[in-house]
Amino acid sequence: MGKAHLVKLNWLSCLPPSPSHLLSLTISPHSSTPALLRSSFSAPRSLSTKRSSAIQASMDASVSSSPKDLPVGLDAKTEEEYASLSSLLQEFTSIPNIDKAWTFKSNTGIGSQAMFSISQANLLANKRRKYALSANISKGSGNSVNFQWSPFPVEMTGVSTVVPSPSGSKLLVVRNPENESPTRFEIWNQGHVEKEFNIPQSVHGSVYCDGWFEGISWNSNETLLAYVAEEASTSKPTFNDSGYKKGGSADKDCGSWKGQGEWEEDWGETYAGKRQPALFLIDINSGQVQPVKGISKSLSVGQVVWAPSTQGLHQYLVFVGWSSNPRKLGIKYCYNRPCALYAVRAPVCASEANDLEIKESPNEDSPVLNLTQSISSAFFPSFSPDGRFLVFLSGRSSVDSGAHSATDSLHRIDWPVNGHLSSLKIIDVIPIVQSAEDGCFPGLYCSNFIPNPWLSDGCTMIVSSAWGSIQVILSVNVLSGDVSRISPTDSNFSWNLLTLDGDSIIAVFSSPVDVPQIRYGYLVDKEIKNAAWDWSDVSSPIFGCSAKVNSLLSCRQFTILKIPVKDVSECLTKGASKPFEAIFVSHQSKKNDVCDPLIVVLHGGPHSVSLSGFAKSYAFLSSLGYSLLIVNYRGSLGFGEEALQSLPGKVGSQDVNDVITAIDHVIDTGVASPSKIAVIGGSHGGFLTTHLIGQAPDKFVAAAARNPVCNLASMVGITDIPDWCYVETYGVAGKTKFTEAPSAEDLALFHSKSPISHISKVFAKIKGGGNRKPETYNFFPPSFSHIGRVKTPTIFVLGAQDLRVPFSNGLQYARALKERGVEVKILMFPNDVHAIERPQSDYEGFLNIAVWFNKVYLYVQPTMSCIRKFMSPISTVVLKQYAYSRHEHDNITVEASYFKRMETGLVPDRVSYHTLVMQKTWCLRWMKRVNWKWLEELYNEMTGLDVKPDVVVYGVLINAFADAESVEEALGYVDAMKRAGLPGNTVIYSSLIKLYTEVWCSKEAEETYKLLQPSESGPDAFSSNCKRLGRFEEAIQIAKQTRELGLLTDLLCYSNVLGLSALDGRWKEALGTFKEMVEASSQPDDYMFNSLGIALDQQKRRVKCTVFNLSSMTPLWSEFLQVSACDLLWFLTQLTLPPSEMR
Incomplete structure (x- = not known):
């Protein structure tokens, strides 16, 4: 009975979908039943491969009648959906991004001018198209502002980066080559190109434009440019027909060839093949290029800026240096790499030299000074406009703990006017915030500085920072350390700082359901301390999107949920005990009180954050009718250092539990259905995705993993960040434990923390402790060795050039799932790295994810009006039975409490305990509860009182x-x-x-x-177990003998025989058994109706027919569903007709 009742709740919410979608469901390798439907009824999972192949062949035959060849993974039905979704996704993909912005003084002296660097996906070229758009900014009365946009943008073909000079009178345009061609520098004025220089590979390679090592800085006279580029390539050995050629050759010679030479280490993910970043200087009048000498070869340089002029003839350059000793660990997304600010004298250019060869500086190499020796991390240097201060960010909390990203701190150095740079004092401006009170500043989480972040007072910086799940704009006084949130506090939208216009701000704001818009902010009264900021809407042509996208997004809404931490213990810090957040995106109103299917979205890192801004891919999924639960589990940025540092050492448990707690929260509040949940994540989000489908296999009906971490034990030897594996596994201790040669103990722990352990988990201990020995006894097979739990259909999106989580990690996990019969789809993009962000790859990846989710959810989300017509009475039945079971559960709990309060000496007997165990088990199973702790406690209480359980109790448990x-x-x-x-x-x-x-x-x-x-x-036991073992013929023979011997007498026997016939595709026999049962006055239960539904479903997959013998069944179904027999017959008829004949 427990099994039958468990079925009813699932089956009634999973009526067969319309035939137009049936063929979009694939058959799992080990089953003749659709993968999702298998999770919705109690059917065996080990069905015969032969029979599965036969059913698959019959389905394939119906599909192969199409006259055209279809792409792999598509059939005639899913192709139509594929085309429809691809068109919609393209509309989302075409929405542009603003990458950078600058403002300049107007030529007329009135107002100002703004220039925006914009990018947009170019799917045909598989690149991002870059273009510039300008606007005149004028201010009217009452602080009103008006943007007058140029008629058309200008495409920047082949442009790597642009950098305006401080006065705005010149513009540097850099064009990096795609091969061994020279790098081109162009100097533009307002009307034309003034200078153009081609810098050959023998001088340096491509200029760094990556946002991290990147640094291009004009001097104050606007005659020199300091910049970071790849150092010149090293000489390679040359060979010819005589062998090694001494002295080599710089020229191409058809009679010789270049060897590879010694391997050159790079900085890992996204830096593959890029040479060491080095510092150069160019005179824009002569084109003379010089390397900055004196910098150790062990330092990779970046983020260079000119220091203010000081007493003396020499000017200094300040740059960030990263040491490569003992090796270069991956640096992308990793702020835990030690770095420091250095100062070096800028070389003196021989302006009279007009060739492009590097000239020897007339000065000797000057010493390189470390300005920040007392702190483990310093980057993003920025001088105040008057040159008094050097301000920089620090990731010392990351470096000191080993976490790849953590809470930032802000520091200041008072710059000496005399040029004496030794023993400079570092002053803390914003310290690391451990834990903040609700609504208070949670700490600094700043991904960059804009080129000029200073207000006119010379001591106030404007920066963007994460504040919980929101990105906000902050003003920071670098003298007092005062921090103010100046973006609106009454909104959960995220804000991104673009540029300053004097003392005003140009920013972009957006939400998960609102495309970005430009806002202009200004101080209401500059004379008042902590004056309020006012924000004006700016009409812009940049973010225009189609009417269809606007319509779909207009009916969506979002909120930020506070999720209490489950099982708070004394060992948790204050910050780690505080609620974490999740962004919930949903329809503005429920339709017929039915919850939309839910997609749980998980960010990577783990020390990053999902912000409440617009993300095109997830907005696309939301527009398809899905709710989104975007979880910022503990360990995310934006919530204080204590909460973040609570995760290392607990990955795979604390973060997984937080996600499950968030899911339970939205289920308990009635905004999500427990039977319609999918999960998606990339990198560490993929780690959580694959953990979740292993630890909670019944919770998810579909999953999508993008470059997931699935096996730490295999990843540690091939990733560019092996230290990450140690820190996230061991915690802070992992920083010192890290070694390039992991021990067997390390590898064992890595495996135990990995999602793959849930596919093949070695069973080492039994209940109560102790190692299990391979004993043979009457009811425990001695050869038991592994547990396989994962069953969720999963799509994997992998990048073949990923150095962070090499694709072999996800591929191994996917193959292990396929080996166990789980439905799997794999997309492999041969030229993509970890982020999978090339336009075509991102587009195709999310298109397939959407089709994958839709395919699975068709079984739980009716799409035809004729199906919706019957949802109301079905829901009524389910709710009544659910309420009844809850009532019974509560009654049993009350009885148990009374039972335990009985006077001493009245020890409960075995019968009483047995009744409680069986009743409690029945209710828990009916209610789909997975927490059986109460039963364990009851069992322990029984044995503690020396009330011995009998075989019935053990059987129930x-x-x-x-x-x-x-x-x-x-x-x-x-x-x-x-x-x-x-x-x-x-x-x-x-x-x-x-x-x-x-x-x-x-x-x-x-x-x-x-x-x-x-x-x-009895024969029913043999038959049902044969069915479980995949012995269909044997099971059916036993069933036939049962019928011939007249032993078909109870519901269990009928149910078993009908289920066998249904799963074996013998739908006529299934209908005959059903009719025989009713004629024998045996009341059908939900399992019977489910099995009959399977039989009808398989029948209509094989042939196109009208109603066969359904009229005799209609009164039975009608009575069960409490709808008219006429309507129900019409409904069943529609399910068996081909799509073209449906009304």
Whole structure:
């Protein structure tokens, strides 16, 4: 009965979808039943491959009638959906981004001018198209502002970066080559190109424009440019027909060839093949290029700026240096790489030299000074406009803890006017915030500085920073350390600082359901301390999107949820005990009180954050009718250092539990359905995705993983950040434990923390402790060795050039799922790195994810009006039974509490305990509860009072835990039976066979079946267990004998025979059994209706027909669903007709 009741809740929410979508469902390799439908009823998972192939062949035959060839993975039905979704996704993809912005003084002296650097996906070229758009800014009365946009943007073909000079009178345009061609520098004025220089590879390679090493800085006279570029390539050995050629050759010679030479290490992910970043200087009048000498070869340089002029002839350059000793670990997204600010004298250019060869500086190499020796991290240097201060960010919390990103701190150095740079004092401006009170500044989380972030007072900086799940704009006084949030506090939109216009701000704001818009901010009264900022809307042509996109987004809404931490303990810090956040995106109103399917979105890192800004890919998924739960679990940026540092050492447990807690929160508040949940994540988000479908396999109906971390033990030896594996596994101790040669103990721990452990988990201990020995006894097969739990259909999106989480990690996991019969799809993009952000790859990846989710959700989200017509009475039935079970559950709990309050001496007897155990189990199973702790406590109480459980209680417990696939607990009770000297019986054997087949342990299931055969079990037990083992012919023969012997007498027997016929595709026999049962006055239950639905579903997949014998069944279904027989017959007829004939 427990199984039948469990089925009803699932099946009634999973009516068969319209035939127009049926063929979009693929068949899992080990089953003849659609993958999602398998999770919705109690059917065996180890079905015969031969029979599965036959069913697949019959389906393929119906599809192959199409006259045209279809892409792999598509059929005639899904192709139409694929085309429709691709068109919609293209509309989202075409929405542009503003990458940078600058403002300049107007030529007329009135107002100002703004220039925006914009990018847009170019799917045909598989690149981002770059263009510039300008606007005149004028201010009217009452602080009103008007932007007059130029008629058309100008495309910047081949442009790598542009950098205006401080006065705005000149513009540097850099064009990096795509091969061994020279790098081109262009100097523009307002009307034309003034200078153009081609810098050959023998001088340096491409200029760094990556946003991290990148640094291009004009001097105050606007005659010199300091910049970071790849150092010149090293000489390679030359060979000819005589062997090695001494002296080599710089010229191409058809009679010789270049060897590879010594391998050159790079900075990992996105830097593959890029040479060491080095510092150069160019005179824009002569074109003379000089390397800045004196910098150690062990330092990679970046983020160069000119220091203010000081007393003396020499000017200094300030830059960031990263040491490469003992090796270059991956630096992309990793702020835990030690770095410092250095100062070096700028070389003196010989302006009279007019060639492009590097000239020797007339000065000797000057010493390079480390300005920040007392702090482990310093980057993003910025001088105040008057040159008094050098301000910089620090990631010392990342460096000191080993976390790849953490809370930033801001520091100041008072710059000496005399040029004496030794022993400079570092002053803390914004310290690391450990834990903040609600609504207070949570700490600094700043990804960059704009080129000129200073207000006119010379001591106030404007920066963007994460504040929980929101990006905000802050003003920071570098003298007092005062921090103010100046973007609106009454909005959950995220704000991104673009540029300053004097003392005003140009920014972009957006939300998950609102495309970006430009806002102009200004101080209401500059004379007042902490004056308020006012924000004006700016009409802009930049972010225009189609009417269809606007319409779809207009009916969506979002909110930021506070999720209380579950199971707060004393060992948690204050910050780690505070609620974390999740962004919930949903429809503005429920339709018929039915929740939309839910997609759980998980960010990577783990120390990053999902902000409440517009993300095109997720807005696309939301527009398809999905709710989104975007979880910022503890360990995310934006919530204080204590919360962040609570995660290292607990990955795979704390973060997973936070996600499950967030899901339970939206289910409990009635905004999400527990049967319609999918999950998506990339990198560490993929780590969580694959962990979740292993730790909570019944919670998710679909999953998508983008370059996921699936096996730390194999990743540690091939990733560019092996230290990450240690820190996230061991915690802070991992920083000192890190080694390039992991021990066996390290690898074992890495594996245990990995998602792949849930596919092939070695069973080492039994309930109560102690190592299990391979003993042979009457009801435990000795060869049991592994547990396989994962069953969620999963799509994998992988980049073949990923150095962070090499694709072999996700591929191994995907293959392991396929080996166990789980439905899997793999997309491999051969030229993509970790982010999978090339336009075509990002587009195709999310298109396939959407189709994947839609395919699965069709079984839980009716799309035809004729199906919706019957949802109301079905929901009523389900709600009544659910409420009844809750009522019974509460009654049993009350009875148990009264029972425990009885006077001393009145010890409950075995019968009382047995009744409680069985009733409680029945209710928990009906309610789909997965927490069986109450039963364990009751069992322990029984044994503690020396009330000995009998074989019935053990059977109930073993069967319950078998249903939950809790192998360890189920086998623990088997051991307890053995110790009690109780023999196995039919219930025990059947429960164990069910358990083993549920977790794909076919050998152990077969051995247990052998133990069942000598027993006095009835034919229904043999038949049902044959069915579980995939022995269909044997099971059907037993069923036939049962019928011939007149033993079809109860619901269980009828149910078993009907289920066999349905799964075997014998739909006529299934209908005959159903009719025979009704004529025998045996009341059908939900399992029977489910099996009959499967039979009809498979029948209509094979042939196109009208109603066959449905009229005789209609009164039965009609009575069960409480709808008219006429309407129901019409409904069933529609399900069996081809799409072209549906009305």
